Amino acid sequence: MESKKTCIAMIPSPGLSHLIPLVEFAKQLLQQHNHFHITFLIPTLGPLIPSMQTILNTLPPNMDFIVLPQVNIEDIPQTHQPSTQMKLIVKHSVPFLQEAVKSLISKTHLVALVFSMFSTDAHDVAKQFNLLSYLFFASGAFVFSFFLTLPKLDEAASSSEFFESYYETVNVPGIAIPFHVKELPNPVLVERSSYTYKSILDMCRKLSLFDGVIINTFADLEPDVIRALQERQKPCVYPVGPIIRNESNSEANKSVSLRWLEKQPPSSVVFVSFGSGGTLSHEQLNELAFGLEMSGHKFLWVVRAPSKHSSSAYFSVQKDDPLEYLPNGFLERTKENGLVVTSWAPQVEILGHGSTGGFLSHCGWSSTLESVANGVPMIVWPLFAEQRMNAKLLTDVLKVAVRPKVDDESGIVKREEVANAIKGIMEGDESSEIRKRIKVLSDGAATELSENGSSRKALSTLALKWN
Known part of the structure; x- marks a missing residue:
């Protein structure tokens, strides 16, 4: 038997x-x-x-x-x-x-x-x-x-919200820097009496x-x-x-994205993607587009139709054509410098490609590890879940990323900030230092x-x- x-x-x-x-x-x-x-x-x-x-x-x-x-x-x-x-x-x-x-x-x-x-x-x-x-x-x-x-932390909290002040800090064992409460995962930042908070607890x-x-x-x-x-x-x-994919799928190498990358100079392209479910508002989508254009750097952008909810594509397939929401004339003006693809691109192959020099990312952990393992500096743009914590680790602890500032009044990252962040990882002394640090981590990932x-x-x- x-x-x-x-x-x-x-x-x-x-x-x-x-x-x-x-x-x-x-x-x-x-x-x-x-x-x-x-x-x-x-x-x-x-x-x-x-x-x-x-x-x-x-x-x-x-x-x-x-x-x-x-x-x-x-x-x-x-x-x-x-x-x-x-x-x-x-x-x-x-x-x-x-x-x-x-x-x-x-x-x-x-x-x-x-x-x-x-x-x-x-x-x-x-x-x-x-x-x-x-x-x-x-x-x-x-x-x-x-x-x-x-x-x-819950036992120590006294108010109906997680902490009385949104700007109080939390110490995490093993991390030298404290996290602001506003940087914690979304389910924690709700009423403590809510189902969401109780289920996470x-x-x-x-x-x-x-x-x-x-x-x-x-x-x-x-x-x-x-x-x-x-x-x-x-x-x-x-x-x-790091547990990361070796390939996106068997069709990846036939993609428009990789064929376009082959024609670009080494480390010249910023890859822009918000993972498998992240979405931006229409206003933010436009500011990002103008910022990419203003930067003067080459870009490969995986664009989705806008939504008021940053995780709206997580459980559902979007039906709108994202290209209809881009600024008038954007595709025509940037056709020599950039490539816009809708909904999906072979991220693993793109981050491993010699022409890719930076990654504007929502900071999902899988994307973070893929970027680190390939030695690609990051622009952090967290949307939901634990992504704000990941962003802080990358910028303040590991120092392998830059983060564009959010405008206090509108809650939007303005086009000038987008352009400056791209320049920060693609040119100058700051870029050189970031590249050295992420190369060390990339080598460490291979060794482990x-x-x-x-x-x-x-x-x-x-x-x-x-x-």
Whole structure:
């Protein structure tokens, strides 16, 4: 009788930006420990978007996936906080998850469940079936350190809002600089009596229940935070990063973007992208366009139709043509200097291309790691979630990025600021210093994943727990 395969089940939070890092982690695990079989159990609110379906349909042979039945949309309040939506989708998927896990146990030697951050409501499923439980944390160690600290901060807070003053500061263990409250993740900056805040607090209280936490970071990037987390002992942390994609998809190299980049001088192009879900207001879209034009530098811009909500493209496909919202004559005036593409471009290949010299980014953690690993300086433009914290790490701690100022009256980044930020990373002494610092981090990222690197060792230690 054939022995059952040792299986790990992974439960991503809903959304493309949560699925990709977990898939890449699974690939990295199997490259070094190919006796495991990985099954993804996918909670859903509706049909999978095409890009998610493509990723799942092209998994290697020792991975597969099960799309759980869709939850009832009426159970998910219409909120513009993606974290709340994700958490509720997973919570209502627990009965489906229980059935899927039971089925896997009957067919495989299932040893552990790996959850994404907003899948913590399903933690009891691991306990129910006597399985090891691990959290895959796709953001930085310093953000995880903050979430571990949140319950204590909540106990100390006295007002109905998180702090009486929006401008008070919070110290995160392992980070020398304090964070202003206004820089914390969106779900924290709401009434403490709200469902959003309570659900995040509940999630943070569950973090110590896991057998271990896998963090997408590496020692050279966050040495002090990793040390502080390891000194806590519980939960046990495994820094295994940087976990980034090697390629966007099989069609990437045929894209218009890469063909255009091939014709540009080395390190001459600023890549502009706000990730898989970020959007700007119409006014801000126009100011960004004029700023790119004013800078005089070459640019490759992934543009989306504007929205009042910065995360509006996160769960839905936009139908408007973004080019209709650009300033009159912009495309004609900049056709020699820039390329505008709609909705998507092969980011991994673009950041790794020799013609790319800067990255204007929303500071999602995956984008941050991809930029660091490729040694590309950044202009930080955070929109939602933990992106403001990531931006501060990049500008004030690592000093590998610049940040354009937001106008106090309008809340808009004006075109002059956009142009100045581009010049800051593309020309002059400041640019040279930033490039030197990010080159050191890029070299460190490569070292950590080499045979004797600490990230590789952390992954091997983790695999031993699952054997």
